Amino acid sequence: MDKYVHDAVQDMQLARRELMAELDRVGDDDWGRFVPYGAxxxxxxLAHLAGADQAWAVSAQGLLKGEGEERTPLTPEEARxxxxxxxxxxxxxxxxxxxDEMQxxxxxxxxxxxxxxxxHLALPLPSYGRHNSVRERIWRGYHDRLHAADVRRAIRMHWRPPQLAFDTAVAPAVEALAPAETLYVxxxxxxxxxxRPSTVPGWSNRGLLAHIATGDWVLQLQLRHIMEHGRVAPWPDVDAGNEERLRERRQSxxxxxxxxxxxxRHQTMLLLADLRPAHLPLPITFWWDPAAGERTVLDYVLMFERHxxxxxxxxRPAMRYLR
Structure with missing residues (x-):
């Protein structure tokens, strides 16, 4: 086995042990528990985990047959x-x-x-979107770690999925704010x-994650104010608020x-579900770009995922596959 591939396999084996330890903790009466914050x-x-390696296996078979770039990639809808x-x-x-199927x-x-x-490592796997090299995507340990955390959360919390409905104009923002890509990274x-220092001056990679984790706070402040008062709120001191949240999480x-x-992010989804058509055209001026003039609440919601x-x-430069 190629040494680089061997390193990825070792990481996958460690992650699989973590996942299996969490699955072993699930009691016979617990398999019907919902996993927060989904349905x-x-x-x-467990059914998802049982079939999770299949898509990669099919892609790998194609690579070995020289078909890696000829296959038509699945659309996101087809993959779901x-x-x-x-x-x-x-x-x-x-x-x-x-x-048994999972193993x-x-x-x-x-x-x-x-x-x-x-x-093979430089070849693309188009179904994986923009970041799709084999070199990156053979590192599948993240998947078991992510779902081991899901199991812990399901055992710790009693969760019933809410029935949320979103205005059609807001739906693209809801899809763009799905957490899968951020959890993957x-x-x-x-x-x-x-x-270690991140690519953002003054922030470690953990500090950058803390900022991502709390990054919805300004959007949530605006959405709550809009629904309570029917207008946007004055912008807070965003830089000071960000720094305060990082200080509070130095030991997290x-x-x-x-x-x-x-x-x-779940709280953000609840707030977006409460937005009504009358809220969307409300005027707002972006604090970071006042020269752009007046925009709308819908503009703000749709562009928020860029942050x-x-x-x-x-x-991404701190990901395992770049070691």
């Missing part, structure tokens, strides 16, 4: 539909069957990893690099910050 149960999550089918099928299977598919995947050569950071672990990120996307890109 999956723990049994649904495929994931939903895996979960639906898994609902009729027992825990033992799903665990069997992992063995298949590792067998394919054995065949990967350095020339967060759980992929090399743990040795959290306290990265796990705690990722949990806070998910909780805060997180920018900082997520700044965190």
């Amino acid at each position: 999956r149960t723990l049994h649904d999550l 539909a495929a994931a939903d089918r895996v979960i639906e099928r898994g609902r009729s299977q027992s825990k033992a069957q799903l665990l 069997r598919r992992r063995r298949l995947l590792l067998g394919l990893y054995e065949e990967l050569e350095p020339r 967060g759980y992929s950071v090399d743990p040795l690099l959290w306290e 672990t990265t796990s705690a910050l990722l949990e806070e990120y998910l909780s805060m 997180e996307r920018t900082h997520r890109e700044q965190l």
Whole structure:
């Protein structure tokens, strides 16, 4: 096995042990618990895990056959539909069957990893979007770590998923603010690099994560004020507020910050669901660009995801695959 691929496999094995330890803690009566902050149960999550290596295995088979760039990548909608089918099928299977399938598919995947050569690492996997090199995407340990945290959260909390409906004009913002990409990066950071300087002057990588985790606070302030008073609020001192939040989290672990990120994003979704058509055309002037003139609340909501996307890109240089 190529040494670089071997390093990725070792990381995957460590992450799989962490995941299996958490799954072993799930009692027979707990598999129906919902995983905060979504609508999956723990049994649904296990079904997802059982089929999670399949997409990569299919991609890897294509690479080894020289088909890596010829396959038509799945659209996001097709990928979600495929994931939903895996979960639906898994609902009729027992825990033992799903665990067996999860381990069997992992063995298949590792067998394919054995065949990967350095020339394969630079090839793209188009279904993975913008950051799609084989070199990056063979590091799948993040997936088990992310879902181990899901299991811990489901056991710790009693969660019932709310029924949320969003104005159609706001729907693109809701989709863009889905946490999957940020969680992917967060759980992929090399743990040795959290306290190292980030690409943002004056912030460590952990400080950058703390800023991402609390980054919705200004948007939430505005949304609450709009719904209570029917107009936008005066902008707070955003720089001072950001610094205060970083100081308060100097001792927070990265796990705690990722949990806070998910909780805060859920609160943002609740607020976005409360927006009404009359709120969307309200005038607002962006504090960071007053020269642009008056905009609308809808403009603000739709562009907000750029903030997180920018900082997520700044965190990427600390990811394991770049070690």
